[in-house]
Amino acid sequence: EADIYQTPRYLVIGTGKKITLECSQTMGHDKMYWYQQDPGMELHLIHYSYGVNSTEKGDLSSESTVSRIRTEHFPLTLESARPSHTSQYLCASSELAGGLTYEQYFGPGTRLTVT
Amino acid sequence: EDKVVQSPLSLVVHEGDTVTLNCSYEVTNFRSLLWYKQEKKAPTFLFMLTSSGIEKKSGRLSSILDKKELSSILNITATQTGDSAIYLCASGSGTYKYIFGTGTRLKVLA
Numbered sequence: 001e002a003d004i005y006q007t008p009r010y011l012v013i014g015t016g017k018k019i020t021l022e023c024s025q026t027m028g029h030d031k032m033y034w035y036q037q038d039p040g041m042e043l044h045l046i047h048y049s050y051g052v053n054s055t056e057k058g059d060l061s062s063e064s065t066v067s068r069i070r071t072e073h074f075p076l077t078l079e080s081a082r083p084s085h086t087s088q089y090l091c092a093s094s095e096l097a098g099g100l101t102y103e104q105y106f107g108p109g110t111r112l113t114v115t
Numbered sequence: 116e117d118k119v120v121q122s123p124l125s126l127v128v129h130e131g132d133t134v135t136l137n138c139s140y141e142v143t144n145f146r147s148l149l150w151y152k153q154e155k156k157a158p159t160f161l162f163m164l165t166s167s168g169i170e171k172k173s174g175r176l177s178s179i180l181d182k183k184e185l186s187s188i189l190n191i192t193a194t195q196t197g198d199s200a201i202y203l204c205a206s207g208s209g210t211y212k213y214i215f216g217t218g219t220r221l222k223v224l225a
Contacts, residue, residue, distance in 0.1 A: 031211060043158075043203070043215040050211065090157055103149055104205075104213060106157035 003027055006091050006107035013081055014115055021076045021110045023091030032074040033104065035090040036060060043090065049074055081114045088112070117142040119206050121216035129224050132194050136219045138204030139186040147207035148180050148187045153218065154200045161189070161202075194223045 004025040013019055025032065030051045035043040035058075045058030049068040063085070064078050074093075078085055088111050092104040122137045140148065147165045151158035162171040164180035164187060171178050175192045191198055201218040208214060 033213075035215075040217075040220075042217045043205075045213070048211055103160045103163045105160065106151075109157045 004091065004093055004105050004107040006089075006110050008110060009108060010111050010113075012113045012115060015080075015082055017081050019078050019081055019112070021078075021089055021091075021112070023074045023076070023107055024072050025074075025093040025105070025107075026072060027093060027105070028071065029093035029095055029105075030071070031094045032068065033092040033094075034058075034064075034066060034074070034076050035092065036062070037088045037090055037109075039088075047076065081112075083114045086112060086114050117206070117208055117212075117214045119204055119214050119216040121202075121204050121219050123219060124217070125220040125222070127222045127224065128194055130195055132223075133190065133192045134194060134221065136189040136191075136202050136204075136221070137186065138188070138216060139184075140204075140206040140214070141185060142206045142208040142214055144209045145206060146209065149205045149207065149213070150178055150187070150189050151203040151205065152200045153203055158203055163207075191221075194221075196223050196225050199223045 007022045032049045034047040037043045044060035046060050046062040047066040049055045055066050088109050090109045091107040094104045095102040119140045149163045150161040162178045169180040178189045180187045199222050201220050203218045205213045205215045
């Protein structure tokens with residue numbers, strides 16, 4: 001079983017609030033990812049990181065920001081939450097070795113509702 | 116534009132039936148094809164298929180990669196109600212990117 005954790009699991013918050021979604025993994029993986037998934041829809045990559053101090057935006061435009069100060073930690077921040085940010089946010093990690101793409105392990109997700 | 120397409124979108128079967136889920140991909144710099152099972156929470160990894168490993172099997176589940184047709188199938192034999200879930204297919208492109216399909220929603224009736 002993969003050791004990747006997300007908190008909070010559920011969050012209901014008002015418009016305009018600043019929020020940080022936490023993601024941690026204990027597998028020593030270099031690569032970490034944030035996906036956004038609406039019900040019945042595919043996962044969309046919003047941010048990824050190759051390692052410490054390396055972050056990039058994904059395919060889906062997002063108003064969130066991320067940081068990677070430690071290998072195991074990849075938090076996602078929304079400076080000012082809006083109802084359009086209501087979604088499920090999934091964190092994932094994978095190994096980076098020899099240029100190969102390895103399977104991703106997913107955290108349990110954070111279901112965010114902005115009222 | 117890279118894309119992954121899954122079919123059917125949804126499927127309802129009875130326990131004991133065998134199902135085949137389809138996934139086709141068009142990605143640049145293809146590296147791997149992954150299958151996940153997603154129940155109420157996050158996706159859990161099932162298989163990864165690459166050029167060096169085009170067929171995988173685990174219990175009642177098996178998967179094959181057809182590099183010529185740019186597609187993959189996931190077979191589930193003797194289905195059980197616990198197999199009810201969304202099955203996601205993803206293609207690994209390059210060294211970091213994974214493109215996901217919308218999934219096939221499988222419901223197995225007792």
